[in-house]
Amino acid sequence: MRVALFITCVNDTLFPGTGKAVVSLLRRLGCDVDFPAAQTCCGQMHVNTGYRTEGVRLARHFTEVFAGYDAVVAPSGSCAAMVREQYPKLARPGSKGAAAIAEVVPKVYELSEFLIDVLKVEDVGAYFPHRVTYHPTCHSLRGLRLGDRPTRLLQHVRGLELVPLPEAEECCGFGGTFAVKNPAVSAAMGADKTRSILDTGAEVLCAADNSCLMHIGGTLSRQKTGVRTMHLAEILASTEEAQ
Amino acid sequence: MSATFLGMPGNFPKNAEKAVQNSQLRFNLRKATHTIRGKRASVVGELPDWQELRAAGKAIKDHTLRNLDRYLVQMEEAVTRAGGTVHWARDAAEANRIVADLVKATGETEVVKVKSMATQEINLNDALAAEGITAYETDLAELIVQLGDDFPSHILVPAIHRNRSEIREIFLEKMPKVPDNLTDDPPALAEAARLHLRERFLKSKVAISGANFMVAETGTLVVLESEGNGRMCLTLPRTLISVVGIEKLLPSWRDLEVFLQLLPRSSTGERMNPYTSMWTGAVEGQDFHLVLLDNGRTDVLADEVGRQALRCIRCSACLNVCPVYERAGGHAYGSVYPGPIGAILTPQLRGMGSDLDASLPYASSLCGACYEVCPVAIDIPEVLVDLRAKAPHAAAERAGMKVAGWIFNDHTRLAKAQRVATRLRKLVPKRLPGPLSAWTDTRDIPDIPEESFRDWWERNERA
Ligand code: SF4
Numbered sequence: 290m291r292v293a294l295f296i297t298c299v300n301d302t303l304f305p306g307t308g309k310a311v312v313s314l315l316r317r318l319g320c321d322v323d324f325p326a327a328q329t330c331c332g333q334m335h336v337n338t339g340y341r342t343e344g345v346r347l348a349r350h351f352t353e354v355f356a357g358y359d360a361v362v363a364p365s366g367s368c369a370a371m372v373r374e375q376y377p378k379l380a381r382p383g384s385k386g387a388a389a390i391a392e393v394v395p396k397v398y399e400l401s402e403f404l405i406d407v408l409k410v411e412d413v414g415a416y417f418p419h420r421v422t423y424h425p426t427c428h429s430l431r432g433l434r435l436g437d438r439p440t441r442l443l444q445h446v447r448g449l450e451l452v453p454l455p456e457a458e459e460c461c462g463f464g465g466t467f468a469v470k471n472p473a474v475s476a477a478m479g480a481d482k483t484r485s486i487l488d489t490g491a492e493v494l495c496a497a498d499n500s501c502l503m504h505i506g507g508t509l510s511r512q513k514t515g516v517r518t519m520h521l522a523e524i525l526a527s528t529e530e531a532q
Numbered sequence: 533m534s535a536t537f538l539g540m541p542g543n544f545p546k547n548a549e550k551a552v553q554n555s556q557l558r559f560n561l562r563k564a565t566h567t568i569r570g571k572r573a574s575v576v577g578e579l580p581d582w583q584e585l586r587a588a589g590k591a592i593k594d595h596t597l598r599n600l601d602r603y604l605v606q607m608e609e610a611v612t613r614a615g616g617t618v619h620w621a622r623d624a625a626e627a628n629r630i631v632a633d634l635v636k637a638t639g640e641t642e643v644v645k646v647k648s649m650a651t652q653e654i655n656l657n658d659a660l661a662a663e664g665i666t667a668y669e670t671d672l673a674e675l676i677v678q679l680g681d682d683f684p685s686h687i688l689v690p691a692i693h694r695n696r697s698e699i700r701e702i703f704l705e706k707m708p709k710v711p712d713n714l715t716d717d718p719p720a721l722a723e724a725a726r727l728h729l730r731e732r733f734l735k736s737k738v739a740i741s742g743a744n745f746m747v748a749e750t751g752t753l754v755v756l757e758s759e760g761n762g763r764m765c766l767t768l769p770r771t772l773i774s775v776v777g778i779e780k781l782l783p784s785w786r787d788l789e790v791f792l793q794l795l796p797r798s799s800t801g802e803r804m805n806p807y808t809s810m811w812t813g814a815v816e817g818q819d820f821h822l823v824l825l826d827n828g829r830t831d832v833l834a835d836e837v838g839r840q841a842l843r844c845i846r847c848s849a850c851l852n853v854c855p856v857y858e859r860a861g862g863h864a865y866g867s868v869y870p871g872p873i874g875a876i877l878t879p880q881l882r883g884m885g886s887d888l889d890a891s892l893p894y895a896s897s898l899c900g901a902c903y904e905v906c907p908v909a910i911d912i913p914e915v916l917v918d919l920r921a922k923a924p925h926a927a928a929e930r931a932g933m934k935v936a937g938w939i940f941n942d943h944t945r946l947a948k949a950q951r952v953a954t955r956l957r958k959l960v961p962k963r964l965p966g967p968l969s970a971w972t973d974t975r976d977i978p979d980i981p982e983e984s985f986r987d988w989w990e991r992n993e994r995a
Contacts, residue, residue, distance in 0.1 A: 296985050296986075298940065298946070300985060301946075301950070301984055301985045301986055302950050302953065302980075302984055302985075303978050303980065303981065304978070304981075305981050305983060305984055305985035305988055306981075308985035308988075308989075309985070309988065324985075324986070324989045324993070326943060326986060326989075326990070327943045328943065329939075329940040329941070329942070329943050329946050330940040330946075332940075334933075334936070335933060335936070335937060336917060336921075337898060337917055337920070338920060338929075338933065339893075339917075339919075339920030339921045339922075339923055339925060340921075340925075340930075340933045340937065341921045343933060343934070343936075343937035343940075346937065346941060347937070347940055347941070350940075350941065375917075378914070427897070427898070427899035427900055427901075428900075430900075431899070431900035431901065431903070431904055432900060458901075459855055460855045460897050460899035460901070462855070462897060463897065464896070464897025464898055464899065465897075465898070466894075467894065467896070467897045467898070468970070468971060469967055469968065469970050469971060470545060470894050471544070471545045471548060471856070471894065471895065471897075472545070472549075472970035472971070472973065472974070473545065473548055473549035473552045473553075473859075474545075474548050474549075474552060474856050474859045474860055475897070476552075476973070476974040476975075477552045477558075477859045478855050478856075478859065478897070479974065479975070480974075503978050504975060506976075506978070507971075507975030507976045507977060507978065508974060508975050510975075510976040511974060511975055511976050
């Protein structure tokens with residue numbers, strides 16, 4: 290299976306470790322992973338902030354780059370949701386763009402979906418001896434409906450103790466440019482989220498979206514809590530040898 | 533009653549910032565919304581066919597909106613046949629004038645009102661006051677808002693931002709004949725309001741109402757409420773004037789059945805609401821007038837994406853789950869429609885000419901909780917994003933987005949930009965300047981890595 294990694298612009302630029310983790314995880318599970326170098330950004334920031342023209346251009350670019358693959362895997366619930374939910378609304382019905390989108394969209398998977406629905410694995414052979422809590426980010430939860438896929442994967446990780454997060458389904462307050470446009474509300478939401486996290490006594494907060502983790506992690510770090518944030522891929526890629 | 537919401541200064545982020553600092557307000561809101569949220573979830577969970585009901589509600593509303601012209605005429609004919617009089621109001625000014633003239637024709641100077649968002653939207657009370665007519669709110673929460681010279685802050689519980697000791701103070705100060713030893717016990721407060729209102733009901737000759745639904749086939753209006761004040765208003769006075777938005781229409785009684793299930797469960801978290809009043813035309817000894825209000829609704833109907841907002845049945849479920857509403861409070865939205873539905877309805881009805889209205893489509897993190905609970909499946913995030921594309925953008929933001937778009941358009945540019953960032957990584961200050969300072973006020977920024985993923989891949993895989 291020819292699997293393309295869609296790293297996403299945020300991961301590419303700020304969290305390359307997540308990309309490396311996806312590559313090593315997928316290879317360990319026998320996939321032939323490619324990274325189409327021409328990829329850039331899904332266009333979510335532009336579309337969601339009201340810059341549709343730029344967003345449409347980026348969507349077109351995305352469909353061109355990923356046209357020939359069997360599957361496209363993105364370690365981001367929010368970018369996968371952008372492609373799956375919003376792309377079909379960006380092109381005029383019946384247009385060439387709409388056809389290209391219809392072709393690519395069904396092949397785009399968020400990482401945990403790809404592992405469970407396509408590769409059919411729940412135990413990815415990971416080892417991570419820490420107390421972890423999981424935050425289902427809004428786009429993973431209500432956009433992609435990932436359900437318990439991520440936590441099923443985490444439950445199979447050896448050594449890992451998964452503790453439930455109170456008010457898990459509450460938005461963390463990131464929301465892309467929302468965090469900058471409505472800073473007071475965003476910060477208040479972030480503070481409530483970190484309080485819930487601290488209540489669990491977990492050492493690590495895990496999620497399938499680095500952008501939300503950047504906001505929550507930035508808040509945790511400013512509060513000097515000592516709780517780390519890690520992307521799901523990094524925990525799943527971790528093995529006994531790597532520890 | 534305080535002046536209209538229209539022309540409220542400021543913008544959503546600024547209003548919200550003030551509200552966030554008010555810890556009493558945050559506490560009141562959190563408690564109230566979480567309680568009703570839980571109740572809603574449990575009664576909705578009881579119905580195995582909730583999603584089908586929701587789809588039916590959506591389909592009925594869409595069908596009605598598509599054929600609104602036809603059903604409105606049918607409604608007018610049915611009401612007229614039943615002895616009522618129908619008036620058409622293009623905008624707020626027209627509606628206010630119609631109502632004021634109708635009241636003046638009765639020779640009365642006082643009217644009682646049962647909660648109606650449409651009359652709040654057009655600011656009827658102030659318009660009547662200008663004509664020497666006093667309007668008395670009879671819904672408990674509306675009464676609290678009116679006596680407190682305040683704005684409503686929630687669709688269902690307009691005084692949600694007040695706690696009971698604040699309410700006690702408002703009553704002591706503003707309610708004539710209130711006992712001095714009034715406690716802040718809810719039953720005591722309710723009893724004081726009841727005695728106060730009873731007198732009004734018995735004295736009043738004119739009442740003004742809204743409606744939750746109108747049934748076109750028979751010309752029937754329907755009001756759902758919990759306190760019984762609606763029933764008093766609708767039956768006691770000699771003249772009844774109902775001001776209703778044109779989107780409240782349903783074709784038939786069969787359609788109503790769906791909404792009588794959807795609304796109470798979504799709204800108060802009850803299986804059925806305590807009082808459902810229905811009236812068709814004029815009953816004996818009563819004069820009935822129906823004012824059909826447009827006030828921007830036809831423009832909303834013309835918008836392909838935005839028109840779904842007209843499906844709204846004002847249940848307030850979206851407010852109660854919205855994390856932004858919970859922190860910002862209802863007043864921050866500067867409209868009688870706060871929360872997620874307000875963020876899409878208000879800028880559509882009023883346009884985005886003011887700072888406040890242009891900021892409303894951004895008053896959301898797009899978390900999607902509102903869409904999930906909406907009983908008529910309004911995709912609020914979709915409309916928000918669509919409105920953002922139509923909103924005016926600041927020049928600096930536009931320039932920034934253009935540059936970002938240009939960089940993202942070509943991966944070699946992206947790679948170059950990443951390398952520049954990497955080279956400057958040690959120079960990035962802990963506190964960022966300009967609009968980005970909003971980030972670093974409360975959050976640390978991540979360290980910029982030594983190497984982007986694409987450079988790492990290039991080095992390892994292509995070598
Ligand atoms: S938008 Fe939906 S959830 Fe919100 S008030 Fe209207 S009907 Fe209720």
